[in-house]
Amino acid sequence: MIALNATGSERAGLEPFGPLFRRAKDAGLRSVPHAGEWAGPENVWETLEHYLPDRIGHGVRAAEDPALVEHLARTRIPLEVSPVSNVAPACTQRSRSIRSGCSATPASSSR
Numbered sequence: 544m545i546a547l548n549a550t551g552s553e554r555a556g557l558e559p560f561g562p563l564f565r566r567a568k569d570a571g572l573r574s575v576p577h578a579g580e581w582a583g584p585e586n587v588w589e590t591l592e593h594y595l596p597d598r599i600g601h602g603v604r605a606a607e608d609p610a611l612v613e614h615l616a617r618t619r620i621p622l623e624v625s626p627v628s629n630v631a632p633a634c635t636q637r638s639r640s641i642r643s644g645c646s647a648t649p650a651s652s653s654r
Contacts, residue, residue, distance in 0.1 A: 546573035549594065553582035561593035573597045575623075584608035591620070598623055 547567040549560060564574050578590035580601035587605045590596060591614075602622035605611045615622070 544572065546575045546597075548600070549576040550600070551577075553578065553580065553586045557586075557589045557593040564594040568595050575600065577601050579604040584611045587611055587615075596620060601625065 547564055549557075549564075564576075568574055574594050574596045575598050576590055576594045576596055577600035578594075578596075579587035579599065580603060583604050584607045587599065587602055588608075588611060590599060598621045599605075599615075600623045602615070603624060605615060605622065
């Protein structure tokens, strides 16, 4: 095992799982949660706070918050963008995040 991930409903609270992610990071594992696909940029901010991510799966809704886009670019936390999956939630601003200096990697999805 090399990383801890979190997927599923972005409506669920993140805080209860924060200690798990901190322990995993302390043990040398990576943090690679999904965030900001369905929920807005506040979900990405909460993920940054509680899960200390090395990368964020999806994250396309970050484009709605210029300060978040700037933070992601400055801290070099990449977004793993899935062109197929990210069409479903109508994330039309997803390319703006990439053009704003965020690192992004293409990914596939099982959808």
